[in-house]
Amino acid sequence: MIAQPATTRDQAGQPESGAVIEARGLTKRYGLTVTALADLTVTIWPGITGLIGANGAGKSTLIKILLGLLEPTSGRAFVLGHDCVRDGFAIRSLTGYMPEHDCLPPDVTATELVTHLGRMSGLPPTAAKERAADSLRHVGLYEERYRQIGTYSTGMKQRVKLAQALVGDPRLLLLDEPTNGLDPAGRTAMLDLIAKIGSEFGISILVASHLLGEIEQICDHLVAIDAGCLLRADSVSSVTRATAALLVEVDDGIELLQAELARRGLGPVRFQRGLLVQLAGDATYDAVRDSVADLGLPLCRMEQRRHQVEELFRDAPAAPADPAVSVAPAMPGSQPTGAAGVR
Amino acid sequence: MTTIELRGVSRWYGNVVAVNGVTLTIGPGVTGLLGPNGAGKTTLMHMIAGFLVPSRGEITVAGRSTWRNPDMFRQLGVVPERDSVYSFLTGAEFVTASAKLHGLPAPDAAAGRAISMLEMTEAQHRKISTYSKGMRQRIKVAAALVHDPEVVLLDEPFNGMDPRQRLHMMDLLHVQGEQGRVIVFSSHILEEVERLSGIIQVIVGGRLAASGDFRAIRRLMTNRPHVFLVRSSDDRALGAALIGRPAVSAVELTAHGLQVRTSDYGTFTREIARISREAGLRLTQVQPSDESLESVFAYLLAS
Numbered sequence: 001m002i003a004q005p006a007t008t009r010d011q012a013g014q015p016e017s018g019a020v021i022e023a024r025g026l027t028k029r030y031g032l033t034v035t036a037l038a039d040l041t042v043t044i045w046p047g048i049t050g051l052i053g054a055n056g057a058g059k060s061t062l063i064k065i066l067l068g069l070l071e072p073t074s075g076r077a078f079v080l081g082h083d084c085v086r087d088g089f090a091i092r093s094l095t096g097y098m099p100e101h102d103c104l105p106p107d108v109t110a111t112e113l114v115t116h117l118g119r120m121s122g123l124p125p126t127a128a129k130e131r132a133a134d135s136l137r138h139v140g141l142y143e144e145r146y147r148q149i150g151t152y153s154t155g156m157k158q159r160v161k162l163a164q165a166l167v168g169d170p171r172l173l174l175l176d177e178p179t180n181g182l183d184p185a186g187r188t189a190m191l192d193l194i195a196k197i198g199s200e201f202g203i204s205i206l207v208a209s210h211l212l213g214e215i216e217q218i219c220d221h222l223v224a225i226d227a228g229c230l231l232r233a234d235s236v237s238s239v240t241r242a243t244a245a246l247l248v249e250v251d252d253g254i255e256l257l258q259a260e261l262a263r264r265g266l267g268p269v270r271f272q273r274g275l276l277v278q279l280a281g282d283a284t285y286d287a288v289r290d291s292v293a294d295l296g297l298p299l300c301r302m303e304q305r306r307h308q309v310e311e312l313f314r315d316a317p318a319a320p321a322d323p324a325v326s327v328a329p330a331m332p333g334s335q336p337t338g339a340a341g342v343r
Numbered sequence: 344m345t346t347i348e349l350r351g352v353s354r355w356y357g358n359v360v361a362v363n364g365v366t367l368t369i370g371p372g373v374t375g376l377l378g379p380n381g382a383g384k385t386t387l388m389h390m391i392a393g394f395l396v397p398s399r400g401e402i403t404v405a406g407r408s409t410w411r412n413p414d415m416f417r418q419l420g421v422v423p424e425r426d427s428v429y430s431f432l433t434g435a436e437f438v439t440a441s442a443k444l445h446g447l448p449a450p451d452a453a454a455g456r457a458i459s460m461l462e463m464t465e466a467q468h469r470k471i472s473t474y475s476k477g478m479r480q481r482i483k484v485a486a487a488l489v490h491d492p493e494v495v496l497l498d499e500p501f502n503g504m505d506p507r508q509r510l511h512m513m514d515l516l517h518v519q520g521e522q523g524r525v526i527v528f529s530s531h532i533l534e535e536v537e538r539l540s541g542i543i544q545v546i547v548g549g550r551l552a553a554s555g556d557f558r559a560i561r562r563l564m565t566n567r568p569h570v571f572l573v574r575s576s577d578d579r580a581l582g583a584a585l586i587g588r589p590a591v592s593a594v595e596l597t598a599h600g601l602q603v604r605t606s607d608y609g610t611f612t613r614e615i616a617r618i619s620r621e622a623g624l625r626l627t628q629v630q631p632s633d634e635s636l637e638s639v640f641a642y643l644l645a646s
Contacts (some may be wrong), residue, residue, distance in 0.1 A: 054505040055475045098639075101416050153380065183380045184640055213534045219377045251612060282625055289616045289626045298612035302629040313506040 015078035019043045020172055021023045021066060025075035028061050028228075036061040038228040039075065044206060050196040050215035050222040050236070051208040052309070058228040059208050062099075063174055067092060080171055093122055096165030100176035100208075102157065106150025110141055110160045113149065114167050121168030128167070135166040139193060155186035162193070173197065175207040179214060191218050212309040216240055224312050232312055239312070242304040248288055249274030249301035260291040274301060344526050345418070345493045346370050346407045348389055352400035353549075361386040363549035364400070373520035375536035376529040377640060378546035384529045385424060387546060388496050391527070394412055404494055417445065420487035424498035424529075425479050426479060430472035432464055434482045437471060441486040449474045457485040462511065476503030484512070488519075495519065497528040501535060513539050537636040541611055545643050557639045562608060567633070568592055569608045574600035575619055575630035584622045588614060600628060 002009040015022050021044040028037040037058045053059050062084055064070040066079050068088020076083040079091045098242060105113065114136060118128035136145045139159040144152070158178060178194060179187045195218045198205050209215055215222055216236060224231040232239070248268075250257055258275055264287045270277040278282060292299045347369040354362040362383040378384050389395040390402055393409035393416075404408050409415050428437060438458055442450035458467050461481040471479060480503055487495060497516075501509050516539060520526045536543065538558070545553040546586050553560050575581045578601040582594040585603055590610035595602040605611035619626040633642075 052506065054507055055477045055503075065365050155380070181377075181531075184533055184637070185379060185644065187531065201498050206561075210509070211532060211534075212506055213532075241473065253610075258389055285625050285627050289620055292616035293620050296613060296617075298609060300634075301631060304628070310506060310510070313510065 010037050014042060015081045015083075017081070018045065019078070020046055020049075020080060021206065022078040023062070023075065024077070026062070026065065026072050026077055027059070027074045028065065028070070029073045036228055037065075037072070037075075040225065040228060040230055041075075042223055042230050044204075044223065044233075045221065046204045047220040048194070048205045048207065048218055049205055050219035051225070052210070052212065052215060052222060052312075053225040053231070054227075054313070057225050059225065060176070061209070061228075062178060063097075063206075064227070066174065067095065067097060093168065094171050096168060096170035096173045096203075098161045098165040098173070098175045098178055101179060104149045104157055104160060109147055109148055110136060110145040110152075110163070113160065114164050117164045118167040123168065129170065131167050132163075135163040138161075138197075139163045139187070140168060154181040155183070155189070158182060158186070158190060159193075162190075170203060173203055173205045173207075175205060177209055177228070178207060179209065179211065187214075194218055212313075216309055222309065224309075236309070239309055240306050242306050244279045245276045245305045246279050246284060246288065247271065247274050247276055247301065247303055247305050248292075250292065250301070251298040251300050253295060253297045256295050257291060257297055260295060261288065264291065276305065279304065344371060344523075345529070347494065347525060348401075348403045348584065349387075349391070350401045352387075352397045352402055353394065354383075354390060354398050355548055360549050362390070362397075363547075365546070365549075365551045367551055367554055368399075369525060369544070371520070371523045371525050372542060373516055373526045373528070373540040374548065375540045375543045376527055376550075377533070377536060377543055378529075379644065382546045383549040384546055385498055388421075388498050388527070388529065392419065392496055417490065418493045420490070420492035420495040422483050422487045422497040422500055424502070428471050428479055428483060428486075430471065433468050433470055434458065434474070434478075434485075435467040437482060438467075438489055442489045444488040447490055453489050453491075454485075457489040458482075460488065460493045460515065461485040477505055477508045480504060481508070481512075484515075492524070494525040495527070497526070499530060501530055501532060509535065514593055533636045533640055543636070545640065547644060550634070552643050553639075557636050559633065560643075561634055561639045564642055564646075565606075566637075568604040568606050569611070569634070570604070570632045571602055571603045571611070571615075572597075572600050572628065572630040572632050573615070573626070576625035576627070580622055581619055581624050581626075584618050584624075585615075588618065590614060602632075 015278055023040050023042050026037050026040040029035050030129045051059055064079055065072050065084055068084045068091050071085055080094050082090045084091060111132060114132040115128050118131050119125065123131060139162050141156065141159050141163065144156060149157065162178065178191050182190055191214060193206065194205060219236050221235050222239060258268050261275065261277060266277040266284065266287055268277050288302060348369050349365050352362060352365045357573050376384050390397050391409060393412060396410045404415060405418060407415060435454060435458060438454040439450050443454045447453045458464055461484055463481050463485060466478060471482060480500065484500060495619045500512060504512060509558050513535065516526050516528065541556045542559050543556060544551065578596055582596060586594045590607035591603060592606050593604040615629060616626065
């Protein structure tokens, strides 16, 4: 035990410098049967990172371990260089956490709650009051802050949860489903706010969400976990990189265009509302342009298709056997995962 | 053909008007019911489902009034937003109970079918209290579909579901719609509505703000110029050629390409390929930037 090899100690001892979150071989079992995390190793760097995964994939368990509230069965985790098991207190003083569920007391005002939580995070009374006022203003709560939380709408409650996460001047925010229950306007406002906190305040953010479109919109990186294991950790731009397929949509005459593109040897395939053709250099663009111009069709879309985060969660990337299968308009199931490009 | 018809339907609670003079027809296929929080979507759904009586107006499903007409439920499946499940039952018991309440001849078989359609077979003998939110949502849908109804109303069916479950539920609803059923669902996630259904009914402040295919609705907003992002082998030259056309009202060079505003959508889309060919330019991208349901919805709320 004393003569532990130096290499092992190096691996297990020091966190990587610059990393915001680091998990090494993190495993958590509940009882003997339930494995929430299975040897998860991942490093999260500064910026906005999306945490995605199925229900029960281990997202909540990971967040609890990172906050030092739950001890892993084995493996180690570091947040901002602090060990999650030993330095939970230090981590919580540097981290703001926005829980998913509705956890706000209905009978206090937002100002009272956020000030109180500011004091709990270690701020002196006056500073807590000032910080609470600041963070409520940042999230866009003004006069309403003196009203009891019980009278708030869902959107306002989400803002209070975000404000209390911000009050302790954190270096890292953990947000669990921040847009849950919000209507479109509320979602847009919340997403803008998160992006602003990430870019202007320079606070690193880990945001868990089921809405992959949101992750694509605001995150720089994403971490996908499945059944407690790492599925993918990558930058959003590389997950959503362009495919080699060109999507062409016309408002009418799609049959004419399909026939013309086929005649030119582009092998068009029906996809959602348009046609997919395999990109083979600049000539493909010219052939599409000339076909549309010759037929005089209204061209409403022509763009390279991009990969989507969603593809990580498709069961089997099965190629539709028959092009007719993918005729269904705007049909999620018929979305070829690069399969159309193969054709 | 089964349809849902509303004629001049209003509903008020005391002095609060929740739904105000809504007239609409919903036919077979998948229809999205949209609106901000508090717009009256749930009230409208409850009236269609026969849970609430309209203060004024008339609602029929397949030609028959839904209020005080329990017979109606043979053709109607309802998935409420609230967690309306009995947590002390197993999933199978819950769905079978629903089948029995409908008086189906073979309740167990019907329940098994509905449960397997929702991919809940594995967990069906567990208590509902042990289910995750997404599983509870799916068992609710199974109970609503157990009697193979022609009309299905779903209030926020995607709530709490993870990405894979969302995809599966979208596929399921799409198939049900293709089979000629009337599927009405409400959702706040506009990307999903856009993919699942082009047909929307938008409720704002209790009134029907728009109805129909959202792309057609967008075309009708003639006061909003259409914006396209165009890329070519020489954006500046293409911009010069485009600004000479009457259909184009503005052209701007941006880092992402050429931003083109047009007040005449039809003419512009018919011209763009020809103009770039005449100018000897390679057209590499034509991307509409405000045709999504997201922007249509925002425009509807703003107007």
